[in-house]
Amino acid sequence: MALLDVDDLVVRYSPKLHAPLNAVDGVTFSIAEGEFVGLIGESGSGKSTLANAILRLTERPGRIASGTITFNGTDITTKSADELRPVRWRDLSTVFQSSMNALNPVVRIEPQFRDAIELHSSLRGGAVVERIKELFDLVMIDHRYIRAYPHELSGGMKQRVNLALALVNDPKFVLLDEPTTGLDVVVQRSILENIRELQRKQGFAVLFISHDIGTVMDLSDRILVMYAGRIVEEHTTADLLERPLHPYTKGLLGSYGDPRSETVRITYVPGRPPDLSQPHQGCLFAPRCPERIERCLSVEPPLLPLVPVLPLNRGPLEPAPAQPFVGSVMTPRVACHVAQLQATAPDTPGLPAPTRTFQGPEFVKTIDESEGALASEVFLEVKGVSKVYTSRQGFSTREFTAVDDVSFELRRGMVAALVGQSGSGKSTLAKLITGVEKPTSGEIVFHSSEGPIDVAGLSGSRLSRYRKLVQMVFQDPYSSLNPNKTLQYILSRPLKNHRGLRGAEARAEIDSLLERVALTPPDRYRGRYGYELSGGQRQRVVIARALAAKPELVIADEPISSLDVSIRAEILELLHQLVQGSDVGILYITHDLLSARMLADEVIVLNGGKVVEQGKAIDVIRNPTDAYTRTLLEAIPNPFAAHPPVEAAG
Known part of the structure; x- marks a missing residue:
C-alpha cells in the first residue's frame, strides 16, 4: 500500500479581481514507504501549491476543489487542523524553502525543538535535551548551538537545524520544498548528502521539490515532471536520463x-x-x-x-x-x-x-571565443588588494581579513568569474571595485576611455562619475526593482542621471534597451510593474537598467542563483552576448563552477579571501591544481555523466 496517494487532485485559486485558475489540475501519483521521489518543473508549474495541499497548508484564495490526498491509509483531504495535529511533525513532516525564515528569530533553538517533542511524545526534562543532542549529531552540528539564537547560525547550519526539526519525531514522510535554495554548492551538497544518508538509515519516504534538475536527479529514485499544474512525465531517474x-x-x-x-x-x-x-x-x-x-x-x-x-x-x-x-x-x-x-x-x-x-x-x-577575449586590452587592474575589518569587543580589538592580497586583471570584451563559497570574499571585492568601500592596502586601477582612475582615491563627484562606468546586477531579481514604479520610470532614472536623456529621446533609448534584453515588443513592457513579470524577465530589466548608463564594467553578483534552470540558460546567453564584439567587461560572481564555465573566459577561485587558483576557465575546470577547487567541482551534481546523449538512428 502507498504511504502517500494523491488522486485527481485539483487546487483552485479564485482571487477577487482575476479569473479563477487551477494551479494543480488533476494530479495523480503515489509514493511508497522508503521512496525518494523528485518533483521538478519551472516556477509557476504548481510544485509548491501541490506541496502545500499535501501538508494541508493551502490558504485563501486557494482551496482543494476536488480529488483526494490519502496518507498512511487515511483520507486527510478534509481533515480539520485539530484532526491533523497528531499527524503533522509525527508522521508527516517538512523542511521549508528558506532557512533564514523557518525558525523563530527571537526564540532559542532548544525551545523550538522542545515544543515539537513534548507535543507528540512522552519525553520530558533531560530526556528532551538528550533527544535534541541525538538529532544534532545526526545533522552534524555541535551541541553548543542548542542554546543559540537562529541569527548566530550560518545559512547552512540553519537548514541543518530545520532538517533535524523535521526528523524530531521519526516521521514516515518528509517533504523537502527547495531545501537548499540560496546556499552555496558545497554546503548544499553536504546537506543533501546528509538528507539522503538519513533517509536510507531511517527509512522515511521523501518528496523532494526543486527546479535544480541536476540535484534532484542526483538523489532521487523516481522523478515527477510538472508543467502548468499537471504531471507531464513520470520515470525512474535512470530511465528519464536515458530516454x-x-x-x-x-x-x-x-x-x-x-x-x-x-x-x-x-x-x-x-x-x-x-x-x-x-x-x-x-x-x-x-x-x-x-x-x-x-x-x-x-x-x-x-x-x-x-x-x-x-x-x-x-x-x-x-x-x-x-x-x-x-x-x-x-x-x-x-x-x-x-x-x-x-x-x-x-x-x-x-x-x-x-x-x-x-x-x-x-x-x-567555444574555447576560440575565450582566446579572443584574453587577447584584448586590460582595463581593470587589481593589485595586491586587502581589506581588513576591525571590531571592538569590550576593551579588546578584533581584526578580520575579508580580502587578502588579491591580484587579477580584467580585459575588454571578457568575462572573469570570481568563484568561491559564501564568506570567501567575493562580494567584499565587488564593493572595493565599485568604490563602496576602500581597501586597507593595495591598488585598484580602472583604465577608462578618459584615462586611468585610482578607484581607492575617489570621492564626491569623481566617485559618482566613476559609478556610471561600473554598474551592478544583483542576485535577487524580486527585490531589485521598485514595486511601485513602472519599467519606463525605472529605466529612465539612469538615463536622466548619467546621460541627461529626457522625453522622446529617453523613450527611444528605453525601447532600445528593452529590445537589447529581448523584452519585445517594448510597448508591451514599458508600462508594466516588476510584480507583473517572471523572475527571468525581472532579471532582464535589471540588466537593461545596468546597461542604461553605458558602463564599461558590469559586476553580476550571483545573477542566476534564484532562477529556474531553463531561465538561467537564457540569462547566461544574454550576458554572453553583451560582451561579444563590445568594450564591456563582466565580473561574474558565483559559487557555481558550472555556470562559471558556461559564461566565463577566466576563473579566479577565492578561499578565505585569498586567490587559490586562477586561469582560463577550461583549464581550471579540467585540471584544477588546488584542493579547494576540486572540492567545488565535486560539489556540482552530475547525474548525466553516465548517460551521454544518444540520438535516434537515421
Whole structure:
C-alpha cells in the first residue's frame, strides 16, 4: 500500500479581481514507504501549491476543489487542523524553502525543538535535551548551538537545524520544498548528502521539490515532471536520463551543461508557462514545443503509461497497462501525443523522429571565443588588494581579513568569474571595485576611455562619475526593482542621471534597451510593474537598467542563483552576448563552477579571501591544481555523466 496517494487532485485559486485558475489540475501519483521521489518543473508549474495541499497548508484564495490526498491509509483531504495535529511533525513532516525564515528569530533553538517533542511524545526534562543532542549529531552540528539564537547560525547550519526539526519525531514522510535554495554548492551538497544518508538509515519516504534538475536527479529514485499544474512525465531517474519522453523534460535536461567539455552547448525552452486563468485548448506546452503536431493544438493529451522495450536508437515504445512502482522497476507515464503515437504507430507520416534532446534554441560557447577575449586590452587592474575589518569587543580589538592580497586583471570584451563559497570574499571585492568601500592596502586601477582612475582615491563627484562606468546586477531579481514604479520610470532614472536623456529621446533609448534584453515588443513592457513579470524577465530589466548608463564594467553578483534552470540558460546567453564584439567587461560572481564555465573566459577561485587558483576557465575546470577547487567541482551534481546523449538512428 502507498504511504502517500494523491488522486485527481485539483487546487483552485479564485482571487477577487482575476479569473479563477487551477494551479494543480488533476494530479495523480503515489509514493511508497522508503521512496525518494523528485518533483521538478519551472516556477509557476504548481510544485509548491501541490506541496502545500499535501501538508494541508493551502490558504485563501486557494482551496482543494476536488480529488483526494490519502496518507498512511487515511483520507486527510478534509481533515480539520485539530484532526491533523497528531499527524503533522509525527508522521508527516517538512523542511521549508528558506532557512533564514523557518525558525523563530527571537526564540532559542532548544525551545523550538522542545515544543515539537513534548507535543507528540512522552519525553520530558533531560530526556528532551538528550533527544535534541541525538538529532544534532545526526545533522552534524555541535551541541553548543542548542542554546543559540537562529541569527548566530550560518545559512547552512540553519537548514541543518530545520532538517533535524523535521526528523524530531521519526516521521514516515518528509517533504523537502527547495531545501537548499540560496546556499552555496558545497554546503548544499553536504546537506543533501546528509538528507539522503538519513533517509536510507531511517527509512522515511521523501518528496523532494526543486527546479535544480541536476540535484534532484542526483538523489532521487523516481522523478515527477510538472508543467502548468499537471504531471507531464513520470520515470525512474535512470530511465528519464536515458530516454526522456516529454519535450518539456528534454528541454529541462538540455539546459544542464557539461563543465568539462571544450564547447559548452546548452538548450533552453523558449517562451513562458501559460496563463492558467485564460481559456486554453489542446496541450498547454504546445506553444513552446518544437515537436508539436496538429493534434497537440486541439486535444489535451492524457497522462498514459508506456513501457520502453528497446534503447532509443533501436526501436519505439510500446503501450502497456499501468503498473505500480516496485524497487527500481516501474511503468513510465507521459502526457504527450507525439510520444504516445511513437509508441503505437512509429511510422506515422509527419511524426517527428524520437530524440533525447530538445530541438530548441541553443547557447554555445567555444574555447576560440575565450582566446579572443584574453587577447584584448586590460582595463581593470587589481593589485595586491586587502581589506581588513576591525571590531571592538569590550576593551579588546578584533581584526578580520575579508580580502587578502588579491591580484587579477580584467580585459575588454571578457568575462572573469570570481568563484568561491559564501564568506570567501567575493562580494567584499565587488564593493572595493565599485568604490563602496576602500581597501586597507593595495591598488585598484580602472583604465577608462578618459584615462586611468585610482578607484581607492575617489570621492564626491569623481566617485559618482566613476559609478556610471561600473554598474551592478544583483542576485535577487524580486527585490531589485521598485514595486511601485513602472519599467519606463525605472529605466529612465539612469538615463536622466548619467546621460541627461529626457522625453522622446529617453523613450527611444528605453525601447532600445528593452529590445537589447529581448523584452519585445517594448510597448508591451514599458508600462508594466516588476510584480507583473517572471523572475527571468525581472532579471532582464535589471540588466537593461545596468546597461542604461553605458558602463564599461558590469559586476553580476550571483545573477542566476534564484532562477529556474531553463531561465538561467537564457540569462547566461544574454550576458554572453553583451560582451561579444563590445568594450564591456563582466565580473561574474558565483559559487557555481558550472555556470562559471558556461559564461566565463577566466576563473579566479577565492578561499578565505585569498586567490587559490586562477586561469582560463577550461583549464581550471579540467585540471584544477588546488584542493579547494576540486572540492567545488565535486560539489556540482552530475547525474548525466553516465548517460551521454544518444540520438535516434537515421
